[in-house]
Amino acid sequence: MDGRVSAPPAVQTSRAPGAAFILKKALISAFVALVLFSLMIGVRTEAGPQGQLVYWTRFDDLAIMVAAVFGGSILVELLRQWWGPVDTIRVVPPSVQTALAVARRGIAPVLLVFTFLVPVLFYDERYILDLAILVLTYVMLGWGLNVVVGLAGLLDLGYVAFYAVGAYSYALLATNFGLSFWVCLPLAGILAAFWGVLLGFPVLRLRGDYLAIVTLAFGEIIRLVIINWQTLTGGPNGVTGIPRPTLFGIPLTPADDGLAALLGIEFSPTHRIVFLFYIILALALLTNWVTIRLRRLPLGRAWEALREDEVACRALGINTTTTKLTAFATGALFGGLAGAFFATRQGFISPESFTFHESALVLAIVVLGGMGSQLGVALAALAMIGGFELFRGLDQYRMLVFGMAMVLLMIWRPRGLIGHRAPTVFLKHSQAISSDLVKEGHG
Amino acid sequence: MSGDPILSVDRLAMRFGGIVAVNDLSFDAERRKITALIGPNGAGKTTVFNCITGFYKPTSGAMRLTHDDGHAIQLQRLNDFRIAKLARVARTFQNIRLFPGMTALENLMVAQHNALMRASGLTFLGLIGAPSWRKAEQAAIDLSRTWLDRIGLLDRADDAAGNLPYGDQRRLEIARAMCTRPALLCLDEPAAGLNARESAALSELLLSIRSEQGTSILLIEHDMSVVMEISDHVVVMDYGVKIAEGTPRHIRDDPKVIAAYLGADEEEAIAVMESGT
Structure with a gap:
């Protein structure tokens, strides 16, 4: 022995x-x-x-x-x-895992370059361009809600309200006062942020389930007000004839003063689609850039600290009230910008576009992507919106397949596609933090 | 008591419904000294802490904090985060409350929130990356690095706080409180769960904070070896009232203190009597 x-x-x-x-x-x-x-x-x-x-x-x-x-x-x-217990080593061999780790680092730039090239690659395919615009809208909404849910840990089920405020702000300002899209865009964002703060005040004391229910109610209130305030919003008939965006005042129309005529090329309706595509891409990238910057600033760090432990935040002299309000306002701002874009793209909006279903979809994107992860949210939006279209051929079984895919994903990746957190500052080297340690927030 | 108190607690009382947790408690904590608050379990020590740090609003009584420049603040009139921000009273918790999903360095950076918020021009200067902001951020990282070095965690700066061993988490929480540049540091059982070697290191750290930073310290502690070694002044509580106060030597021989501990827990009483002999 x-x-x-x-x-x-x-x-x-x-x-x-x-x-x-x-x-x-x-x-x-x-x-x-x-x-x-x-x-x-x-x-x-x-x-x-x-x-x-x-x-x-x-x-x-x-x-x-x-x-x-x-x-x-x-x-x-x-x-x-x-088979034995399910673990990553058995399912995915180590060699594949290292390859995946390398691929993961490259995925963001590759996706970005591909996105920039989409209008070039698919110029003749109107369907794909429309779908890409839709996906990007949801990427932007996901990134916006990610500030509230992913970073600050405040469960918001009424995000569609800010989307609606942004859309109606632009639609009403443009149709009533003839203001251009580029003037209305910041106004729509500011108005949405204002409503974000208004919502924030009553819910400051609430946590978890209670917060979720009140935000849910807020989303419905906004929708019901829009339906019933017929003199202002047109009620269920919505707002029609919303002007299209212009390129520095040059409309993208077949008219004599249109862009095509000025450039001396033949007019094509695809020009406008491509233009819209780049607008939403720019807006989404702005959202991403601001969020990434904010995470490295004291405000963003305070959001994450709030998600981790609110009591400790107060003990460190952090004003949790204003910190929560800024999170709501920032999330709402991006929702409002996306809403204004939605209005100008559709040319027509009605309360039907702003149901709870939209809030749930955006929240699902954030949760599926991995709360707090920018890349994860983008991938999840692609999977949720693009993937849903992919299954169109399955007709009535589409929902079933989709639901099953989500259940499987939640079993294997309970904390979302990208479950780990990247530190905002480091001394020697940045190492990802396992999702087991990161709190989800308590409202 | 004569001298220059940083904190004067005057007839503090805290009632929860019919339960009197703290009754008519008065004591002073001297500037640049370590004051220990001891007593058997349930004596109301943590309640006093929660009143001082603004987590509870006392039923009656006053707590006056006087800064080095002579500016006096009535703590009972401030609430919530303002005590930490304006009166510069920092605290740690009995059950550690770090931000577990953030790195050790990030924990210390969050602690400098108010200073950094000002430097970042309420975020707007920081968003455009203004040079003044970059300088302030680097200074904050340097301060964090200094503290990580002092608590011996420089090598683990980029590890998640939740992944650190228990003793390291305790020290990190103290460093985090110190990064707020407090006038008064309140520690709620900092030695709880530490082994003898870690307790000794903790005593050293607290003594160095007092001598180098000149920070006044108020601590609750059950580990009598720590209390007897580092305290300049000891306040003993039982059933919500003060039963004795004085130097550690004076307290150790006080029959009322021994009786209180004997009544509560024999082992603790023996620890009180034996320590330092």
Whole structure:
């Protein structure tokens, strides 16, 4: 004996639960499936010819589903025992991991160059250009909301309100007073930021779930006010005839004073699309630049500190009230700018464009991307908006596939695509901080 | 008591509903001295701390803080973050409250928030990268580096604070409080959970803060070896009232103090009596 005690193979002992465990788990799953599907699949209801309720039972289908769940549960459990615990080393070999790490460093510049070239590469494909503009709008919204949710850790479910304020600000200022897009753009941003502060005041004392509910209500209030204040906003009819942006006062129209005529080239409606593309790209990059700068400034660091520990912030003399308000205002500012762009692109806006669904979508982008990560949010916007279009061929199963993809992603990457945090300042070398340590904020 | 107190607590009382946590407590903390607040568990020490640092609003009583230039501030009239910002009272917590997802360096940078906020022109000068801002930022990094060096964590400056060992986190929290350039440093059980060697290093650090920075220190501590070694003045509390105060030597022999500790915890009483002998 050399005196050393060899550690027992812990992994071996913790695995391999008996048949009883597998059976029990399968039975529970089958029972849950029975409860869930008994009304969804077991009973079919329809309106009869005279409008009465007609229903019939489909117990055979129900039985098939429950049996499938029972069998599937056993199969998954057996597979899990055969495969062992899921970890990155087993799933992705180390060589691939290093390659991925190298690729990760290059992905941002490559994406940026590609984005700049999109109008050149896809000049003739109107559909792709439109989609790219849509994706970039959501990238910008995601980056804007990222300030509030990702950095300051304040869960905001009513972000669409600022998008709406920005859009209506531009639409109303332009149609009523004839102000140009470039004058209205900063005004729309400032107005949205103002509303961000107004929302911020009542919710300062709230945390977590309560904050989420109040912000959700705020989003709905803005929408309902827009619907009902018909004399100003046109109510459900919306605002029409919103002017298009001009290039230093030169309109992009086939008219004699249009850009095409001045340059002596043939007019094409694609010119305007490309112009819009570069406007939203510039706005999105502005959002990104400001956010990256802010993170390295005391204000941005205070946001992140607020997310980590609010009590400690107060003990260090940080005014948590103004810090939270600036986070709301900054996020709202970018939402407002994106809203103004949305209005000028569509030429028509109505309250239907600003439902809770939009807030949820933008929040999903931020969470999916990894809270606080700029690149992650951009990738998530690409996946959520672009990927959704990609599945268009699947028709009615699109939502199902999409939902499943999200569930899988949340299992493998619970903290989003880019889950780690990059330090804002370093002495020797910057090392990424694991998401296990980074707090998500408590409202 | 004569001398030049930085903090005078006068008839402080704190009631939570019917429970009297602190009752009619008066004591002074001398400038550039270390004052220890001791007492059995539940004596109301942390409540006193929370009143001084603005986390609680006292039911009655006054707390006057006098800066070196003679400017006096009534702490009970300030609330929330203003005590830390205007009165320059910094504190640490019984259960460490670092920013775990930020690096050690970042923790110290956050502590200099108010100074940096001014230097960055409320963010606008910083956003355009003005030279004055760059200089201020470099100065802040240098101050952080100095403190990291003093607590022996220079090598781990870029590690997440949550990844540091327990003793390092304790020292980092003290350094973070010191980066706010406080007039009065309040430490809530800084030696809790430290081993003998770490406690000795802590005592050394606190003594050097007092002598080099000239910062007055008020601390709550259960580790009697630390209290007896570094305190200039000790205030003993039990059931929300002051039962004794004086020099460590004086306190150690006070029968009332021994009785209070005996009534609460035999081991602690023995520790009080044996330490320093």
